[in-house]
Amino acid sequence: MTAASQDEVRRNNLALVLRHLHFDGPVSRSELVAYTGLNRSTVGDLVTELADEGLVVEQPGASGSVGRPSLVVAPRAESAVTLAFDFRVERVVGAIVGIGGEIIARVDAPNTRTDVDPQAAIEQLLDMSHELLDAVPDDALWVGTGVGVPGIVDASNGMVKQAPNLNWIDVPLGEMLARGFREVFGDVPATFIGNDADLGAWAEHIRGAGAAVRNVIYISGEVGVGGGVVLNGQLMSGAGGFGGEIGHMVVQPDGLPCRCGSRGCWETVIGRNAVIHCLPGNTDATDIAQVIDALHAGNPRVRAGMHEVGNWLGIGLGNLVNIFNPDVIVLGGHLSALLPELKDEIDAMVGRSIRAAREQVHIVVPALGRDSTLVGAAESAFAPLLERPIEALRQSSTLVAL
Numbered sequence: 001m002t003a004a005s006q007d008e009v010r011r012n013n014l015a016l017v018l019r020h021l022h023f024d025g026p027v028s029r030s031e032l033v034a035y036t037g038l039n040r041s042t043v044g045d046l047v048t049e050l051a052d053e054g055l056v057v058e059q060p061g062a063s064g065s066v067g068r069p070s071l072v073v074a075p076r077a078e079s080a081v082t083l084a085f086d087f088r089v090e091r092v093v094g095a096i097v098g099i100g101g102e103i104i105a106r107v108d109a110p111n112t113r114t115d116v117d118p119q120a121a122i123e124q125l126l127d128m129s130h131e132l133l134d135a136v137p138d139d140a141l142w143v144g145t146g147v148g149v150p151g152i153v154d155a156s157n158g159m160v161k162q163a164p165n166l167n168w169i170d171v172p173l174g175e176m177l178a179r180g181f182r183e184v185f186g187d188v189p190a191t192f193i194g195n196d197a198d199l200g201a202w203a204e205h206i207r208g209a210g211a212a213v214r215n216v217i218y219i220s221g222e223v224g225v226g227g228g229v230v231l232n233g234q235l236m237s238g239a240g241g242f243g244g245e246i247g248h249m250v251v252q253p254d255g256l257p258c259r260c261g262s263r264g265c266w267e268t269v270i271g272r273n274a275v276i277h278c279l280p281g282n283t284d285a286t287d288i289a290q291v292i293d294a295l296h297a298g299n300p301r302v303r304a305g306m307h308e309v310g311n312w313l314g315i316g317l318g319n320l321v322n323i324f325n326p327d328v329i330v331l332g333g334h335l336s337a338l339l340p341e342l343k344d345e346i347d348a349m350v351g352r353s354i355r356a357a358r359e360q361v362h363i364v365v366p367a368l369g370r371d372s373t374l375v376g377a378a379e380s381a382f383a384p385l386l387e388r389p390i391e392a393l394r395q396s397s398t399l400v401a402l
């Protein structure tokens with residue numbers, strides 16, 4: 001083997017070990033030997049290199065039997081961090097996520113956008129970034145930023161092509177945010193913008209309800225309804241990366257106008273507004289919990305409205321079962337609160353899908369709670385580090401320098 005290819009093998013092995021620690025948590029050196037198929041001394045060298053970079057530490061693990069606990073290799077959450085945002089129509093949630101996936105700090109604020117002004121969004125994200133970065137040690141390395149937005153995104157350049165519920169068309173969010181970061185912080189690592197449901201799907205696939213399977217659909221139930229599809233362990237993108245917009249499947253050709261410009265899209269009958277409208281006398285301030293409370297109280301109009309929402313939800317899910325034959329469909333956002341309430345309607349409608357496929361599907365709530373998109377945003381920012389650890393560290397920013 002040439003020196004160059006040996007170097008390449010070593011870099012790949014280093015990434016393999018770091019990914020395993022990041023996704024699966026602390027393990028012993030013996031487990032790393034078994035997992036990687038490498039010999040013990042090679043694994044020892046790789047662990048030493050990661051430890052020298054400060055990314056991992058060897059510490060006594062929990063002892064399962066009598067005797068001395070063996071050493072485990074663990075990621076050091078505060079050594080390398082990402083900044084992650086879930087930018088929703090109504091709220092913005094931000095977090096610092098450490099290597100290994102631990103959420104070290106978070107802020108959660110109402111979205112202060114002044115309607116269509118993306119610059120206001122940038123300012124809010126910068127303010128939240130300040131607050132979040134203040135919460136981590138100065139020697140932490142900031143390896144990247146990930147932002148989930150409810151819209152159609154060109155992830156290759158951070159361009160938000162269309163975000164109907166934000167009234168955004170062709171907003172270069174990635175470029176604007178990177179510029180804002182540079183003005184405030186100087187030299188900063190890469191910024192990644194992704195579709196909220198794509199990020200949610202990926203997070204639920206690697207760390208959540210779809211972790212054990214290869215075909216996962218995540219549906220984000222917010223004001224809009226987004227979709228992310230993981231097929232055979234890969235996020236489905238489509239020709240331009242815009243695929244998976246299942247919220248805009250037309251289910252009612254003569255239905256309500258949708259913010260996307262079409263009519264009778266799935267989101268017009270199962271989105272947040274459709275649910276809120278089930279409650280007589282609803283206002284802008286009405287939330288999903290109030291609708292569910294009224295349902296439990298036996299309000300007949302709420303029951304009739306929710307029955308209809310449940311039917312629509314089941315019809316769409318049945319179509320997805322037929323098209324994708326998923327192992328798991330994860331209902332995020334307000335849809336997770338509806339799942340137990342509308343189970344009969346969902347079961348009845350999904351029951352009309354092709355039997356072989358419907359017998360394989362599990363329709364569940366997110367294992368990551370409300371954090372699926374946030375966690376996915378963090379993972380998008382960790383990707384370069386997990387691909388090429390040493391090179392990515394050289395391109396990251398020490399917080400002490402900011």
Ligand SMILES: [Zn+2]
Nearest residue numbers: 248258260265
């Ligand atoms: Zn639509």
